[in-house]
Amino acid sequence: MLSKNRFQKVFLANGIVSSEIERSRILFSARTIIVITLASLFFLVYDIYLGYSESLFVYTPFVLIFGYAFYLLRIGKHDSGRMVLLFALNFFVYIVMSSIPEDSMSAIFYMSIIVVEYVLLGHGKRLRLFTLLGLTFALYTIDTFVDFSLLPIRAYDEATLKVNKIIDFVICVVGVLMTLRLLIGYLEDTIAERTKNNEELQRLNNELDKYAYTITHDLKGPIHSMLRLIHLPITDRSDFDEYLQTIRGNFKKLWDLIEGATEQARNRNFEVKKEEFLVSETVQTIWELMRHASEAQGIDLELDVPKGLIVETDKRRIIGILNNLITNSIRYHDKSKSKRYIKVSGHVAGGWFHLSVKDNGEGIDPEHQGKIFDMFYQASNTPGGSGLGLFTVKESVEKLEGEITLESTLGKGATFKIKVPVDHQVG
Numbered sequence: 001m002l003s004k005n006r007f008q009k010v011f012l013a014n015g016i017v018s019s020e021i022e023r024s025r026i027l028f029s030a031r032t033i034i035v036i037t038l039a040s041l042f043f044l045v046y047d048i049y050l051g052y053s054e055s056l057f058v059y060t061p062f063v064l065i066f067g068y069a070f071y072l073l074r075i076g077k078h079d080s081g082r083m084v085l086l087f088a089l090n091f092f093v094y095i096v097m098s099s100i101p102e103d104s105m106s107a108i109f110y111m112s113i114i115v116v117e118y119v120l121l122g123h124g125k126r127l128r129l130f131t132l133l134g135l136t137f138a139l140y141t142i143d144t145f146v147d148f149s150l151l152p153i154r155a156y157d158e159a160t161l162k163v164n165k166i167i168d169f170v171i172c173v174v175g176v177l178m179t180l181r182l183l184i185g186y187l188e189d190t191i192a193e194r195t196k197n198n199e200e201l202q203r204l205n206n207e208l209d210k211y212a213y214t215i216t217h218d219l220k221g222p223i224h225s226m227l228r229l230i231h232l233p234i235t236d237r238s239d240f241d242e243y244l245q246t247i248r249g250n251f252k253k254l255w256d257l258i259e260g261a262t263e264q265a266r267n268r269n270f271e272v273k274k275e276e277f278l279v280s281e282t283v284q285t286i287w288e289l290m291r292h293a294s295e296a297q298g299i300d301l302e303l304d305v306p307k308g309l310i311v312e313t314d315k316r317r318i319i320g321i322l323n324n325l326i327t328n329s330i331r332y333h334d335k336s337k338s339k340r341y342i343k344v345s346g347h348v349a350g351g352w353f354h355l356s357v358k359d360n361g362e363g364i365d366p367e368h369q370g371k372i373f374d375m376f377y378q379a380s381n382t383p384g385g386s387g388l389g390l391f392t393v394k395e396s397v398e399k400l401e402g403e404i405t406l407e408s409t410l411g412k413g414a415t416f417k418i419k420v421p422v423d424h425q426v427g
Contacts (some may be wrong), residue, residue: 026073029082032116033070035174036089037063043096050367058151062092082120086132089113094139099151110140112176131329242409272399279346280305286322296330304345311353311422317396318420322357324389325416327357334411352402353422369406 040059047055065088073080090113097106113136121129142148280303287301322344329342343358364372373394393416397404402420 006302015418022078025082026078026108027194029078029085029120030070030073032074032087032089033066036092037066040066041091052151056093062088086113086117086120087135089116090132090135090139094143095150098143098149099153104159106143107140110136110143115176117191131166153155156289273314273316274312276310276312277318279309279311280307282315282319283322283344283346286319286326290330293330295333299333299340299342302341302343304343306347309346309348311348313353313420313422314400318355321393321418323398324393325357328389329357329361333359334413348422350421351421352419355418355420356415358413358415363410363412364406364408364414365410372406373404 038424041062044055044059047053047059065084069081069084069088072078072084093109093113097109100106114133115137117129117132121132151213283303283305290296291299291301326342326344333340337360339360341360343356344355345356345358347354373390394404397418397420400420405417406414407417408414
């Protein structure tokens with residue numbers, strides 16, 4: 001049996017849905033259409049076999065309507081697809097049931113429609129739900145008390161009636177089982193979402209506590225140092241330039257901390273916004289803004305990205321990722337090496353944008369490699385940095401539903417490898 005994800009990929013393309021419950025409703029709608037279409041074709045062949053060729057002019061339009069509902073689901077118009085399905089299903093069952101005299105199974109079909117309507121619409125769309133429930137009840141009432149049918153009234157013998165009852169029973173059982181499966185799926189998805197939300201809330205609370213403590217501590221240190229240094233030149237002006245340089249360094253620490261905190265908050269709160277951009281041009285622009293800094297002197301940028309490569313993803317987050325990784329490569333470069341470089345590589349394969357930033361700097365000790373993406377963790381004593389850069393990089397990659405890995409050897413350098421899904425690429 002097809003899994004949810006595989007069924008969605010095969011039958012519903014890759015439309016974006018708001019939740020797992022909504023995904024379940026869409027998949028249930030698609031399965032319902034498939035079952036109804038197959039049942040319609042079966043009954044059409046069965047009617048023609050019994051000599052009721054007029055059924056061709058009734059079944060065919062409904063099969064086309066169900067196909068149109070399926071098409072709406074595939075292109076992402078889920079609400080419209082469901083409404084077309086439910087309205088068509090009501091009239092289809094009415095037309096078929098009204099042509100069968102004294103069929104005790106007809107009530108079960110109408111009840112099945114009511115269950116499907118309630119499951120697919122739920123409490124969130126009450127007006128639509130009550131409208132469709134009213135329509136179903138009205139059609140059942142007309143079917144029961146009004147002697148009218150678009151199809152000729154069937155004249156089944158006793159054996160055919162028994163066969164019909166078995167077929168009707170099988171269809172109703174399939175419908176009930178599908179509905180039960182969906183309801184069970186609802187419960188599982190709801191429990192999973194609540195568990196995930198509780199775990200996420202606990203994680204965020206822990207991060208907030210750590211965030212508040214560390215920010216307060218890191219702000220107090222430079223401010224306290226500057227308060228002491230400000231008074232020294234009054235009594236001793238001999239080291240004024242040194243005092244000024246220290247104050248400047250402390251201000252730089254404060255600035256880096258505020259910048260890191262701002263970027264991290266922006267990354268967490270902003271939704272993913274996808275746009276097309278030229279990868280090589282973006283990397284070159286970032287490097288142009290950094291290469292004139294005193295720390296970057298003597299470091300070469302090696303760009304291994306196809307010149308015409310255009311990808312569609314969140315450009316703002318990709319720029320933030322590259323900014324942080326290239327800044328780290330500059331900050332922790334190895335001055336003892338004659339040829340220092342930062343190599344940025346990128347390509348697209350299998351629907352993924354692969355991006356890597358490699359350097360031949362100091363490298364990262366193995367004992368630190370498992371913690372470098374933690375908030376405020378700093379693996380080096382080299383001055384600078386807020387401990388938020390790599391934490392923000394990891395959060396950005398996760399926002400893009402991607403993955404990030406580190407390969408590093410102490411003394412030889414580090415390579416950060418990232419892959420994120422892309423919707424489109426050129427070049």
